[in-house]
Amino acid sequence: MVEAIITKNDSSFVDGLKAGVSIAVGYMPVALTFGLLARTTGLTLYEAILMSILVFAGAAQYITLSLIAIGTGAFEIIFTIFIVNIRHLLMSASINEKVEEDTPWKKAIYAFGITDETFTVSATKKGVLTTGYMFGLCLISYSSWVIFTGGGYIAGATLPEVIQQGMSVALYAMFVGLLIPTAKKSRKVLFLAGFAAIFNSILTLAQFPTGWAIVIATLLSSVIVEWFMGRRTNE
Template structure:
């Protein structure tokens, strides 16, 4: 074996490892803005969970094992209200079913050599924001790139939850009770900017509020449980948004 062949055998693995590092680094940089955006949202989740009676460790564990934003908020709210397992499961399934469609879409663009385990890891980290960034990638989606893109938002989500949960747990009891009002203000602050920029988002939000209010206050049907109110509001609001604001308007 001559020196040129030896060089190629050594050089190719080095190039491959270098490409992996570069892909991870590029994905991680793209995920930093997402991580920063997730922190205040998950901070709110930590406050809500602990304020509702969930232990700090369990609130953090929920965020460690879930990266579902709206589904996580809804599911935890139902747990706090002692909803049935069927309601909790059905509600989170309906809210999170979009991630299945996102994963199917990205599966057409990932590199063929990616193993099943790697695909499962990536699927865990697919969110609205990571999906949007990955969809804009012109090259094949490699495992290092997707790992880098996901790890930042995941850490931001868990860290925000931990800070919010711990902060709520060390507050005096009077302030913990007052956090219920603060949580509503935080949710409004999260929703209003998006609704102001998008007519579709505004219509979906208003429809969801209207349906939820009707199911809550109209006699007879007000006996519907919290879980099914969330399910009904989600389905109706999403349907209205899809019908009146097609893809070009979203």
């Protein structure tokens, strides 16, 4: 009990800011790259920054850029991002058990700032967390992401036109770079990516709209892989 109280007293707003410094630094190159790619995708500076302000989810924003680049409709983009970000419901519910009781509107504010990184930092901190700690942790991470999104977009204007156009390829290269190391460690990820690619190719050849082909392929591959892995676990 005494240890929990001491830990709680040590989780102030300033402590949250300090804990989030490493996250803010880590977000810098990723946000800069996002801003740069947003420019090559055709977004305006205000649209790129507004996306970071309203979405604040790296993977979701990168996926959105790739969907915009191929002309996907708004509904398909929203639905796809909902599937990608559904894990945030579980993360927020988990963190809610560690943070002190407070008014719902305050919880809603810092819940918006829950990312994979802020979740990891807050979940591994011992004791009861204060609302101030969560505000500090999320604020510095959020500020870094938004500011460097704008910085990346502006910096992109200084690059030669040829390089700016070539950066669109970097978006797909980045996804491949993220997929391969994960697939090596997890057969589930490998099967998921493989099935999604097969289904998307079939639907595309069947002349499905690009956005819906991605959505359906994602859902089908997820259901099949989860069903298959679930059966193997039960056997």
